Amino acid sequence: MSRFGMAIDTVRCVGCMDCVVACKTENKVPEGFNRDWITEEAFGNFPNIQLEIRTERCNHCEEAPCVDCCPTGASHYHDTGGVVLVNHNECIGCKACVASCPYDARFIHPDGYADKCTFCIHRVEKGEDPACVSVCPTHCMTFGDLDDPNSKISKLVKSRKWHVLKPEAGTKPHIYYLT
Amino acid sequence: MDSLSRRRFLKITGASIAAATAVTSLNSVVKGAKTIEEKNGSVVKGIQKIPTYCDLCFWKCGAIAYVDNGKLWKIEGNPIDPLSNGRLCPRGTGGVGASFDNERLKTPLIRKSVRGEDQWVKATWDEALDLIANKMKKIKTNYGPESLAFFSHGIGGNFLKHTFKAYGTNNITAPSFAQCRGPREIGFELTFGDVVGSPERTDIKNTKCLVLLGSHLGENMHNTQVQEFADAVGAGATVIVVDPRFSVAASKAKHYLPIKPGTDIALLLSWMNVLVTEGLYDKDYVEKYGFGFEQFAAEIQEYTPEWAYTRTGIEPAVIRETAREMGKNKPATLVHPGRHATWYGDDAQRARSVALLNALLGSWGRKGGFYTPYKFGLPGYPYPEYPKPEREPADNPGKKYPFAEGELLSTGLREATITGNPYPIKGWFVYATNLMQALPNQQETIKAIQNLDLLVVVDVVPSEIAGWADVILPEATYLERYDDISDSPFKEGFIALRQPAIDPPHDQKPNWWIAKKLADKLGLSNYFPWKNVEEYLDTRLKSAGLSLNEFKKTGIIKRPPKPIYFEDGVQPFFWTQSGKIEFYSLKLKEHGFDPVPKFTAPEEPPAGFFRLLYGRSPVHTFSKTQTNPILNDMMSENEVWVNADIAGRYGVKNGQYIKLKNSDGVISNKVKVKVTERIRTDCVYMVHGFGQTSIRNRKTYLKGASDAQLVTKYKMDPLMGGTGMNVNFVTFEMEV
Numbered sequence: 003m004s005r006f007g008m009a010i011d012t013v014r015c016v017g018c019m020d021c022v023v024a025c026k027t028e029n030k031v032p033e034g035f036n037r038d039w040i041t042e043e044a045f046g047n048f049p050n051i052q053l054e055i056r057t058e059r060c061n062h063c064e065e066a067p068c069v070d071c072c073p074t075g076a077s078h079y080h081d082t083g084g085v086v087l088v089n090h091n092e093c094i095g096c097k098a099c100v101a102s103c104p105y106d107a108r109f110i111h112p113d114g115y116a117d118k119c120t121f122c123i124h125r126v127e128k129g130e131d132p133a134c135v136s137v138c139p140t141h142c143m144t145f146g147d148l149d150d151p152n153s154k155i156s157k158l159v160k161s162r163k164w165h166v167l168k169p170e171a172g173t174k175p176h177i178y179y180l181t
Numbered sequence: 182m183d184s185l186s187r188r189r190f191l192k193i194t195g196a197s198i199a200a201a202t203a204v205t206s207l208n209s210v211v212k213g214a215k216t217i218e219e220k221n222g223s224v225v226k227g228i229q230k231i232p233t234y235c236d237l238c239f240w241k242c243g244a245i246a247y248v249d250n251g252k253l254w255k256i257e258g259n260p261i262d263p264l265s266n267g268r269l270c271p272r273g274t275g276g277v278g279a280s281f282d283n284e285r286l287k288t289p290l291i292r293k294s295v296r297g298e299d300q301w302v303k304a305t306w307d308e309a310l311d312l313i314a315n316k317m318k319k320i321k322t323n324y325g326p327e328s329l330a331f332f333s334h335g336i337g338g339n340f341l342k343h344t345f346k347a348y349g350t351n352n353i354t355a356p357s358f359a360q361c362r363g364p365r366e367i368g369f370e371l372t373f374g375d376v377v378g379s380p381e382r383t384d385i386k387n388t389k390c391l392v393l394l395g396s397h398l399g400e401n402m403h404n405t406q407v408q409e410f411a412d413a414v415g416a417g418a419t420v421i422v423v424d425p426r427f428s429v430a431a432s433k434a435k436h437y438l439p440i441k442p443g444t445d446i447a448l449l450l451s452w453m454n455v456l457v458t459e460g461l462y463d464k465d466y467v468e469k470y471g472f473g474f475e476q477f478a479a480e481i482q483e484y485t486p487e488w489a490y491t492r493t494g495i496e497p498a499v500i501r502e503t504a505r506e507m508g509k510n511k512p513a514t515l516v517h518p519g520r521h522a523t524w525y526g527d528d529a530q531r532a533r534s535v536a537l538l539n540a541l542l543g544s545w546g547r548k549g550g551f552y553t554p555y556k557f558g559l560p561g562y563p564y565p566e567y568p569k570p571e572r573e574p575a576d577n578p579g580k581k582y583p584f585a586e587g588e589l590l591s592t593g594l595r596e597a598t599i600t601g602n603p604y605p606i607k608g609w610f611v612y613a614t615n616l617m618q619a620l621p622n623q624q625e626t627i628k629a630i631q632n633l634d635l636l637v638v639v640d641v642v643p644s645e646i647a648g649w650a651d652v653i654l655p656e657a658t659y660l661e662r663y664d665d666i667s668d669s670p671f672k673e674g675f676i677a678l679r680q681p682a683i684d685p686p687h688d689q690k691p692n693w694w695i696a697k698k699l700a701d702k703l704g705l706s707n708y709f710p711w712k713n714v715e716e717y718l719d720t721r722l723k724s725a726g727l728s729l730n731e732f733k734k735t736g737i738i739k740r741p742p743k744p745i746y747f748e749d750g751v752q753p754f755f756w757t758q759s760g761k762i763e764f765y766s767l768k769l770k771e772h773g774f775d776p777v778p779k780f781t782a783p784e785e786p787p788a789g790f791f792r793l794l795y796g797r798s799p800v801h802t803f804s805k806t807q808t809n810p811i812l813n814d815m816m817s818e819n820e821v822w823v824n825a826d827i828a829g830r831y832g833v834k835n836g837q838y839i840k841l842k843n844s845d846g847v848i849s850n851k852v853k854v855k856v857t858e859r860i861r862t863d864c865v866y867m868v869h870g871f872g873q874t875s876i877r878n879r880k881t882y883l884k885g886a887s888d889a890q891l892v893t894k895y896k897m898d899p900l901m902g903g904t905g906m907n908v909n910f911v912t913f914e915m916e917v
Binding site: 011013014016017018019020022023024026027028033034036044046047048049051052053054055136137138139140141142 | 254255256257258268269270271274275277398399400402404407408410411412414415427429430431432433437439799800810811812814815824825857858859860861
């Protein structure tokens with residue numbers, strides 16, 4: 003089995019949005035929408051400030067509410083790596099998944115179906131990294147198999163401090179933010 | 182500055198490489214590259230990968246354009262390109278949007294009402310170029326060829342530059358000097374006898390201590406630098422950031438110094454004071470290569486951290502601690518020279534202070550400091566000699582700014598256009614630079630335009646300056662044209678090819694075609710002995726034993742590596758008057774300037790006003806990318822950053838729209854407020870390039886505020902004529 007995930011090094015990330023742009027061109031995401039985005043969180047008072055910059059997207063959760071709530075089965079776990087995908091033909095655009103996602107990772111594509119990050123499964127199945135990972139000028143993102151203890155991502159998650167987003171939602175997200 | 186020729190260094194390296202014949206060419210990377218000839222009008226099935234180089238900024242990253250069944254799809258970095266290392270920046274990645282933009286200029290346009298009213302009739306290329314050529318001939322007859330000025334930005338201007346040199350003018354300029362990196366180049370040249378150059382010769386990757394003064398890498402997206410910055414941060418380098426705003430780079434820093442705007446020289450002098458007083462500088466290096474160190478050391482004695490504290494607001498203990506960090510990591514300490522350096526009018530002396538600090542640390546020429554760049558050294562095209570202009574360039578009459586040499590002052594040519602002194606400038610030909618946002622004080626630009634007999638603008642989109650033109654010529658985007666070969670000075674010598682991935686969608690033309698056609702109409706055909714650009718490129722390549730056909734497949738050709746550090750055998754050479762690193766500048770003394778930099782306090786904002794600072798976004802370049810639909814989707818308007826305490830005091834809410842009024846009474850377009858802890862209380866900040874007024878760009882029309890509009894004051898750098906632009910103060914206007 004494999005379990006795909008991402009480790010994102012917030013120490014390296016500068017929030018330049020290259021990942022967002024690359025996703026848009028790679029996946030022909032329509033104008034006005036995007037599948038990934040940048041979040042900046044600042045704490046403290048000037049000049050003693052801590053700033054965390056994160057590139058965010060679908061967390062490809064192990065317990066994904068979007069899959070659970072989908073009335074047609076369009077939202078599903080892919081056989082490879084547990085990637086959460088939407089079958090466009092089966093999707094009726096009811097927005098239940100959009101409402102259920104704690105990360106606000108989904109939107110309704112102008113063509114009527116729920117859309118979101120696919121971990122660029124079309125590239126991954128060819129042995130390439132997702133577009134966002136391969137474009138990043140800071141090399142802050144590592145994509146790989148969390149079930150393989152020898153993968154780079156497993157080693158990073160083991161050796162570095164990290165946090166996930168909204169652990170309280172109980173979704174078991176698979177994007178790790180290294181700090 | 183006769184003895185300090187900025188060109189000399191590169192000429193010499195170029196000559197030495199031209200003798201070398203070994204060339205590495207990596208053919209394997211780009212499979213299936215097809216040429217336009219092979220395409221021959223019919224759609225090529227499947228995916229084509231076409232190597233080219235980016236034009237979203239001046240960095241010129243190697244890239245590969247993907248064309249899917251004849252339609253442009255995406256663009257990625259070329260893996261063998263040493264600048265991008267296979268990864269473009271967000272602007273580069275979004276570059277394909279420039280081609281899709283439905284508000285592009287489609288045909289030549291001729292003005293039909295008064296200048297600036299933006300009313301046009303469509304024209305054929307022949308009509309437009311005939312009109313231009315006739316007016317140019319008249320200007321030449323009535324005023325002389327020097328009365329035509331050419332303003333450009335980027336390598337795309339090369340062919341037109343050639344036409345204008347053939348026509349006989351020497352008034353060829355780019356705002357990138359006096360409105361950007363000019364002071365930095367002069368400050369470094371006066372110290373080391375050589376410029377920093379572009380790409381900057383900064384060895385960020387190997388630095389152990391990186392000092393950034395106002396330079397906001399990460400927001401300022403110069404690709405190689407940002408990649409190396411992340412590497413340095415990842416490797417645990419000490420980062421020291423000096424900025425009135427808590428930048429992204431500041432969030433990566435061990436030491437963040439929230440300096441009072443305009444006081445950098447005081448901080449730099451006191452850092453040097455600590456290094457010298459505590460004996461932390463590189464004594465061997467200074468002794469071996471330095472000139473005038475004793476006088477310098479004596480002068481900086483008074484600039485203690487306590488002295489600097491009262492000027493900069495930085496605690497003496499912090500100044501000492503950071504100076505010691507720099508000293509500890511020398512010579513792998515890099516005090517970054519920045520790029521956009523026109524801040525306060527004392528910028529060349531500030532740059533010189535940065536240079537001197539690096540000199541004390543022994544970082545010039547050393548690993549982790551400043552490497553010694555070299556070019557591929559591709560010979561130029563064997564053109565006939567240009568006519569010799571009879572008059573000196575008009576930008577700097579009487580050599581008022583004695584160190585403005587090598588490049589012209591765009592603001593100086595504007596001044597000459599207004600005053601007619603030293604002689605009238607009657608024509609402007611503007612290529613790919615939006616002068617309305619690039620030059621300070623828009624009213625002066627408009628005033629100058631009124632004196633012109635001819636204003637031509639070549640651009641991809643109807644930019645603001647295009648709105649003032651007599652004739653607009655629509656250019657093909659970089660993805661639709663050949664350009665000149667890029668041969669940048671870098672860590673390795675390499676050349677890059679720009680070639681079209683697709684055809685222009687309408688009646689747009691590549692600049693080489695415009696330049697050649699205009700020359701024909703001016704009776705200057707002998708200056709264009711080549712039939713088309715392929716022939717030009719192939720001729721240049723053949724002179725180095727290469728061919729265009731091979732180059733088209735890889736997009737990049739490299740020289741074998743050479744040493745780039747003194748410690749690896751690079752022979753140190755300083756093109757200064759003394760032949761050494763000038764801690765004390767005889768040249769400056771001779772011209773009545775401070776031979777060792779001195780600090781002068783900047784003017785304080787009046788009560789209720791804040792200093793207007795501006796900077797960059799990672800998704801935009803100047804004011805030229807805002808119309809790109811992909812990049813516009815990333816950021817369609819700017820925000821004004823206001824300190825949270827100030828916002829509270831003035832009752833300004835986060836996300837609220839306000840206007841800014843400067844001390845000359847100029848009121849901006851409405852702009853969204855970002856209430857933040859990340860900025861000092863005495864200044865506000867915005868990203869440059871927004872608040873555009875070209876009504877034909879619906880995506881950018883009055884989106885956000887224009888810092889350029891508010892920069893009505895500028896302070897001239899007495900050394901080199903740079904325009905310090907961080908000298909404007911604004912207050913809040915709640916009525917929008």
